[in-house]
Amino acid sequence: MSATKLTKEEAAKLLDYRRNLIVNTVRMKDTDRIPWIFSDGPWDAHDAGYTIEQEINDPHILLESVLYNQREYDFDSHMTPTQRNPMWIAQPFGQSTSGYKIDDETGMLHVDDVAHVYPEHYDIFLENPTKFWWSCFMATKYPNLKAMKPSDLREVFRRQNVQQQVHAETFERLGNEYGVPGLFYKAQFASPFVEQAFDWFRGIKGTTQDLHRIPDKMEECAKLYHEVYNKPALEAVKKHQLPNDPMRTVDLTTTMLSQTFMNRKQIEKYLWPYYEEFFNAVVEADATMLIFSEGSIKPYWPYLKNIPAGHVFIHLEQDDIYESVEALPNIVFGGGMSTSLLGRGTPDECAARAEQLINDLKGHIILSEDKIMTYPEDARPENLKAVTEVVHASARK
């Protein structure tokens, strides 16, 4: 199916079409067809003929893999075309405490549940967040920081800058050569503190222990984190200060991940109040929001049903998309195509599933995979192409 090369004018026209398609779908307005977006992950490297090791260690290989995928499958957008593990940047820091294990031979991709900060560090966060990130998080994660050659630190900076340049080039080429807008691209990001703690610096075990042992301290940190990092993002949304960029499709982004290990009372205390502020800011500004979720988001259903329609798009992982649309007709959901079907089904079966979803749920969904595409078995190329054909054929003539 490889997409034919577009002229600059054709790419600009297609970019405008696809951006409107995504924006109007999130707004729950009538559209030609449903959008079809790719939940990027290391699968793209396998598909383009590289290994995960190669992709992680060379941002140019990631760029080539993403563009190869776009040529092959003609997606309307990519969830995370530039987000891969940045361990290449950190290598000059020496061994980190992350515990990643990647083995392309056996197809293993593993990360330990590690804490990079400890409960005693929360007081430092409350005293000075910058000090916390540097002398607690970075110094614990990279022990070599205590005795390091300045040239190694400068090499980290050089790699970081190369990566940023390649990321910028990725979006520029997706837009200018393939007419593909971004999703997280140039949107504001906000997140509850506990979500960040579990995902990035305390781990699941550490965060769970902290919520039980030092709940007041966690609440204090959550409030400060919200003031320092979320409030400016929400203000930018409320004041419509986001860049007027033809590639940008949504205004605010967040994740919903930590509900998977928290009980209802903890969600009510540490998560929902912050999400509620995010939603309020988006609705107040008549803006839009993209949420990337993992696991089930059913614990949020009672709250989500009160959000006005036309503002929120949630990319699902575990929840059934039919059940989700029925429960929350005010939300647009991403997903519907499982990796089990894309990886083990036939092109006809995948096409039939896509057709059924389009017929049943158009106006309420954005077609996508239900996982970050990681392993070679997550999709057969001919199955993705079959879905693209169905989606394109469904466009109103």
Next chain:
Amino acid sequence: MNGGSKMTEEELVDFSTFPEGFEKAKAEIDFLDDDDEKTGYLIGLAMFLFNA
């Protein structure tokens, strides 16, 4: 005569402390001028390396 000047061993620096080590790290950023931008760059780097 074979040889030449002996390579000078680079001195190891403790970058881990705050504010001393943090200031030393900022001093190594030669592609930004503004002090606040350098602070933002280092904190942005720390957050970028969350999952590294």
